Amino acid sequence: MMFLKQAVPVLSFCSGSIKHGQLTVDVLRLDLLHPEISGNKWYKLKHNILEAQSRGINTVLSFGGAWSNHIHALAAAGKHFGFKTIGVIRGERPKQPSAMLQDVERWGMQLVYVSRYDYRKRYEPEYHQELLEQLSLQNNEVWIVPEGGSGELGVKGCEEILESGSIDPADYDQIWLAAGTGATAAGVIRSVNNRSHVKVVPVLKGAAFMEADINQYLDASLTNWSLDLEGHCGGYGKTTPELLQFITETEEESGLPLDQVYTGKMLLAFKKAVEAGQVAEGCRVLLIHTGGLQGRRGLKI
Numbered sequence: 001m002m003f004l005k006q007a008v009p010v011l012s013f014c015s016g017s018i019k020h021g022q023l024t025v026d027v028l029r030l031d032l033l034h035p036e037i038s039g040n041k042w043y044k045l046k047h048n049i050l051e052a053q054s055r056g057i058n059t060v061l062s063f064g065g066a067w068s069n070h071i072h073a074l075a076a077a078g079k080h081f082g083f084k085t086i087g088v089i090r091g092e093r094p095k096q097p098s099a100m101l102q103d104v105e106r107w108g109m110q111l112v113y114v115s116r117y118d119y120r121k122r123y124e125p126e127y128h129q130e131l132l133e134q135l136s137l138q139n140n141e142v143w144i145v146p147e148g149g150s151g152e153l154g155v156k157g158c159e160e161i162l163e164s165g166s167i168d169p170a171d172y173d174q175i176w177l178a179a180g181t182g183a184t185a186a187g188v189i190r191s192v193n194n195r196s197h198v199k200v201v202p203v204l205k206g207a208a209f210m211e212a213d214i215n216q217y218l219d220a221s222l223t224n225w226s227l228d229l230e231g232h233c234g235g236y237g238k239t240t241p242e243l244l245q246f247i248t249e250t251e252e253e254s255g256l257p258l259d260q261v262y263t264g265k266m267l268l269a270f271k272k273a274v275e276a277g278q279v280a281e282g283c284r285v286l287l288i289h290t291g292g293l294q295g296r297r298g299l300k301i
C-alpha cells in the first residue's frame with residue numbers, strides 16, 4: 001500500500017492568482033493507495049474485514065449502485081485477501097453492465113440485483129434475514145457491511161487516514177474532504193482532534209442533516225469542523241458543465257485526476273472558497289483525495 005502527500009503548486013487558482021498572499025496546498029492522494037482497493041473505501045472496510053475474520057466468517061456482503069466505489073473496493077479486497085464477497089445491487093441487471101459491475105464479477109463477487117423498492121430496506125435486519133435465506137446462507141456465515149461502508153467500524157478505520165499518510169493535522173489550518181454519508185469525515189475529525197479545521201463538502205443537495213449524522217460519531221468536544229452546503233453541483237451523481245470543465249482543466253494543469261461524484265466537487269468548492277476570499281492569507285490547506293476514480297468511467301460527456 002503506497003501513500004503520497006503531494007504538493008500541488010500548479011493548481012492555478014492557488015498560485016499567483018491569490019490577491020492576499022500565497023496558500024500552501026497539499027493533496028493526500030488516497031487514490032494512489034492501491035490500484036484496485038481505492039481511497040477512503042479501504043479504511044472503511046478494514047475493520048469490517050478484521051471483525052469478520054476474528055469471527056471466522058469468510059463472506060462479506062454489502063450494498064451499492066451500479067457505479068459504487070464501495071462495492072468495487074469490497075470485491076477487490078475479497079480477491080486480494082481471499083474472502084468471498086456478495087454485492088447487493090440496486091436495480092435490475094443492466095443489459096450492458098457498467099465497467100464497475102464487470103470488474104467485480106471478474107474478481108469473483110456474487111451479485112444479487114434487487115428492485116429499488118427492496119433496496120430501500122437495506123438497513124432492516126428482517127430484510128437481511130430474507131436475503132440470507134434467498135442465498136441459502138446462515139446468519140453466522142456472512143458479515144454484513146452497511147452501504148458505503150459507513151457505521152462505527154468504518155469510522156474507526158477512517159481515523160487512521162491522516163496517520164497512515166504521515167500527516168500531522170497541526171501542520172494545516174484547514175483539511176478539506178468530500179462526504180457522502182459523512183463517515184469518512186467523522187473518522188478524520190476524530191483523529192484531527194480540533195488541531196485543524198475540517199471542511200466537509202457533502203456531494204448531496206440539502207445535506208444539512210449530515211451535521212447530526214457526523215455528530216453521532218463524535219465526542220461533544222470535537223467542534224472544529226463545518227459543512228460546505230453549496231458544493232453539491234445539483235445533487236448526488238449530478239454534474240454541471242462548470243464541474244466537468246473544472247475536472248478537465250485541473251487534470252491538464254496539474255496532472256491531478258478527479259472524479260465527478262466526490263473529489264471534483266470538493267476541489268471546486270475549495271476553489272470557490274479561495275476565489276470568494278474565504279481562505280485566509282497564508283493558510284495551509286490539506287485536500288484529501290478520497291479516490292473513486294473508477295467511477296469516472298461512468299461519465300458521459
Ligand SMILES: *Cc1c(COP(=O)(O)O)cnc(C)c1O
Nearest residue numbers: 179180181182184262290291292
Ligand atoms: C464514498 C466516497 C466518499 C464519501 O465517503 P463517506 O464516508 O460516505 O462520506 C468520498 N469520496 C470518494 C471518492 C468516495 O468513493
